[in-house]
Amino acid sequence: MTDVPVLALRGVTKTFPGVTALDGVHLSLFAGQVTALIGENGAGKSTLVKTLTGIYRPDGGSIEIDGVPVRFATAQDAGAAGITAIHQETVLFDELTVAENIYIGHAPRTRFGLIDTARMMREARSLLASIGATLDPATRLRDLGIASKHLVAIARALSIDARVVIMDEPTAALSQKEIEELYALVATLKAQGKAILFISHKFDEIFRIADRYTVFRDGQFVGDGLMADVDQDQLVQMMVGRSVDRVFPPRTHSPGAELLKVVGYCHPTEFADITFTLRQGEILGFYGLIGAGRSELMQALFGITKPSKGVCRIDDRISVIRSPADAIAAGIVYVPEDRGRQGAITALPIFQNVTLPSLRRTSRHGFLRMAEEFTLARTYTERLDLRAASLDQDVGNLSGGNQQKVVIAKWLATQPRVIILDEPTKGIDIGSKAAVHAFMAELAAAGLSVIMVSSEIPEVMGMSDRVIVMREGRMVAELAGAALTPQALVRHAAGIGADKTKVAA
Amino acid sequence: MTFLRSREAVLTGALLVLLALIATRFPGFIAPANLAAVFNDTAPLIILALGQMVVILTRCIDLSVAANLALCGMVAALLNVAFPGLPVVVIVAAVTALGAALGAVNGLLVWKVGIPPIVVTLGTLTIFRGVIFLISDGAWVNAHQMTDPFKALPRSALLGLPVMSWCAIAVIVGTAVLVWRTALGRSFYAVGGNPHAAVYTGIDVGRTQFTAFVLSGALAGLTGYLWVARYAVAYVDIAAGFELDVIAACVIGGIGIAGGIGSVGGAVLGALFLGVIKNALPVVDISPFWQMAISGAAIITAVILNSRTRRAKGRLILRQTEGHA
Incomplete structure (x- = not known):
């Protein structure tokens, strides 16, 4: 079972100007096994996927298939070698049919070089049946739900005879029932002998479907092994690592009086029951996984989307913020992520x-x-x-x-009185990061209250006076002082120890 | 802004070269009195091009301007026929307001219903033309039915220029002040330049676009009166196809069709360029088909100039995304 890996990365390095995204990482995928790739945001998972699928070329190290070194010059090369990825947002064509989506680029042809529609439909039907999907291949894609689109993406992956299937957070946008169906599909793929790389932040699903794990941190390989040999605490420890050795500006000023109070913000689909306070000169961190509803909450605070319930109070004035103009007038500004x-x-x-x-x-x-x-x-x-x-x-x-x-x-x-910074250092190099951090500290020292949405643990730990953790649209924890540890952040954000967090929510 | 300034310089140069070429064949064309007449003749195009410029700045387009003009012109003529005693100023105010209301219909459909502007104004274009037929029963309103003061106003001279020219000058100055010296003018550029950023800056994108349509409509209404009074006739098809001249003037004037780029000077020069071609070519004995070819070539040249500057900008963005990945 664990003889030669189907796909192996040895010491792969990828750098961008100012950033080392992958620093000599290892990864082995075996036939008929699911390997979970685990790491914080920014650990290098997306870069790895792009390297595997031929979008990026590594600067160092080697990629081996069946023990033979290979080089992918283009994405087509990776596809031809049997590596296929199903992305977070599936890359498909809404106006084409299911069958056309599956076979676009490699459709069966008739003698005259025209597309053999009948054969394409037939093969699409049997392919869909083999993964247990009951979709009509003639349906237009835009009439399908997200889960069904995933099935089409998977069928497409199989249609080019994939040996390695990469799933990048496939359950992030799915409902509970659809997730169950996806798990069943993963089991089917395993039984067919595919090697699967499963990227996920959710510990419960990693423990449920993965056979092996590999952990990355800050672009570096931390460890790998069999799921049977670890528990959640050990994985969290590996993800977070030891102390934060990056330098953050000292914070000498302590927060003043309460400035902003947000009470009972609710949105029909994106977040619920948000209540918190912000003091003058305070930096309040908002931590959570991507898609936890943090940016959506901030947009509501800024009046871009309207909450269905809730009010906020600045100083002693109750304000209902209906538009960005209202927010600016009330002294709240928002520096968006993009x-x-x-x-x-x-x-x-x-x-x-x-x-x-x-x-x-x-x-x-x-x-x-x-x-x-x-x-x-x-x-x-x-x-x-x-x-x-x-x-x-x-x-x-x-x-x-x-x-x-x-x-x-x-x-x-x-x-402004309150400045909301959404992922203020995302995608910028370390030197500029330090400048942004120093600037934030300066703003807070000058009496401005800062709300910082960040997915980077060192930044959240190093800059915030207090941190609110969100998960699935709800506040699950508020951490400060000694309680503010990397382990606590990851636990709350990922929902480990669900009993405790339910009480908190 | 430096580029825009140079764009205006290029246009001015092109206009001067054009005038020089014409002068070699027909020196009388560049006599001041004749140039004033050309300006006067181009006044409706200038007024409408300025309205259109504001709309295009906000990433919209108004195809209904000429139909709006024709409808307002017809209403002005019918008002004059029905109430000969009504002061002309009242008629002008009424049709300008009517034009603004018609523009507001466009604006509301774009803002509140969210239909693409090209579709909205294509629809209202047809509707406005249809309404002219309904209110006039398809009949012409001829010169002899109109009162003398009604017909005289655009032609009456003031400080040596006809009122029509003064209207254009007033609209040029007014639009320049609006665009350069008011918050609303600034938001036209912001909305067209980057609607997402405009939202985060507290600008209501839809409302700004709505205002642009109202302005364009009001100017079309004013021009409707000027047109009908000057030519002393109103019928269903007046100014048919004129919206394309208006858009052409904007494009030649360097108004970026994707929004956010453009200046009053550019729009005016673009309109004058077309006006000179239209007036000069017949005098120097060039067939109207050449006129069309020259206008077309000017449009394409302008678009090439625009796209070249935009390509340079695209490269900058790419470099950024590369570093971002």
């Missing part, structure tokens, strides 16, 4: 970007005053040490880091 798309307006000059939410202050009798705008923009861009030839320059001509400074300057110029 700063490229949601941050700067690249066709406008720097000063106009900075003053955009503050135009009421720079205008008189409804007319804008350019001089005031320049003054305001200069004040805040200088504070952030923005490097630009002129404030009249279009933001589109700035580097990514400087664009980010423009976005932050824009928000500071509104003189």
Whole structure:
């Protein structure tokens, strides 16, 4: 059973400018076995999947199939070698039929080189039947639910005779019943002798379906072995590792009086029963797995989506925030995660970007005053040490880091009381991270209250005065001081020890 | 902004070259009085192009401007026929308001119902033309049915220029102030440049687009009166197809059809460029088909210039995503 692995990675390294995403990692997948890949967000799992499927080429190390070293120049090469991935968001075509989706790119042909529709339907039907799916191959994909789309993606994977199936958080978007069906399917694939790499954050399902595990942390290989030989605590310990050795700025100021109180925020589908307080000069961390409802909650706080219930109070004024304009007026600003798309307006000059939410202050009798705008923009861009030839320059001509400074300057110029930072350091290199952290500490010291949504444990631990953990749209824990440990964060976020967390929710 | 400035410089240069070429064949064309006449003739195009510019800035398009113009023009003529005693100023105010209301219909459908602007205005274009037929029974309103003051206003001279030209100048100044010196003007650019970011900045994207349609509609209503009074005739098909000239003027003027980019100067120069071609080619004895070919070539040249600048921007974004992965 455990002779030669179907697929093995030996010492694979992948670096990006400023970041080492994979640092000499090992991974072995065996026929007829499910290997769970476990690691925090940012541990390098997605990079690994892209390396395995030929999207990235490794900078070092080797990939072996049946013990023979191979090189994937393109995604097609990886497909031809029998490696296929089913992604978090399935990459399929909504307007095509199930059969067309399964066979797109390698459809059976007639003698004349045209697509043999009848044969395609027939083969699709038998393929779907082999994985226990009762879908009609002629159905259009957009008429199917997410779970059925997954089945189509899996059928597509099998249609190219895959030997290795990579499933990247396949249950993240599924209901409980659909998850059961997926487990049954994984069992079927196992019985057919496929090697399966199963990426998941959910410990209960890892223990239920995986035979082996491999743990990554910060792009490094930590350990692997048989599931039978470990328990949850050992896995958590491996994921989290020992102490955080990154340096965070010292926090000398202690939080002041209560500034913001959020009571009973509920949303029909995304979150429920959110109640918390935020004190002046405090950094409040929000930790959770991706999809725990943190960003959705922040968007509701900022008035982009409306909660169905709940109020918030700033100082002693009760506010109902119905729009971003209300939020800005109340002193709440939100720096979104996707700063490229949601941050700067690249066709406008720097000063106009900075003053955009503050135009009421720079205008008189409804007319804008350019001089005031320049003054305001200069004040805040200088504070952030923005490097630009002129404030009249279009933001589109700035580097990514400087664009980010423009976005932050824009928000500071509104003189907010509460600033919500959604994944403030996601995707930036370590040097810039330190700068962002120092800046956050500075804001808090200046009396601004910061809400930081972060999926990185070191950042949450190093920066927050207090941390709220969310899982599946609910607050499951509030941790501070000695109770704030990496183990506690992971346990609450992943739902280990479900009895305790139910009481807390 | 530097690019926009240079775009205007390029357009001004092209316009001067065009005038110089025409002057070699027909020197009388560049006499100040004639240029003033060309400007006056182009006034409706300038006014509508400015309204259209604001709409395009917000990532929308208004195909219904010419139909709106025709409907408002017809209503103005019918009002004049039915109530000859009604002061012309009241008629102008009424049809401008009507145009704004028609624009508001477009805007509401885009804002509240969420239909793509091209579909909305294609629909209302047809509806507006149909309504003209209904209210006029398909009949023409001719010069002899209109009162003299009604017909005289656009032509009456003020400081050496006809009122029609002054209207265009007023709209140019008004739009320039709106776009450059008000928060609303700034939000047109923000909404078109990056709607997602605009939302996070507290700008209501739908409401801003709605306002743009209302403005475009109001200007179409005003132009409706000017058009009907100047040509002293109103019928179902006036200004048929004129919306394409308006959009062409915007494109030539460097208004990015994807939104967020454009200037008042560009729109005005784009309209003047078309106006000069239209007025000059017949005088220098070039067939109207050449006129169409030249307009078409100008549009394509403008689009190439636009897309080249956009490509450079795309490369920047790519580099960013690469570092991001």
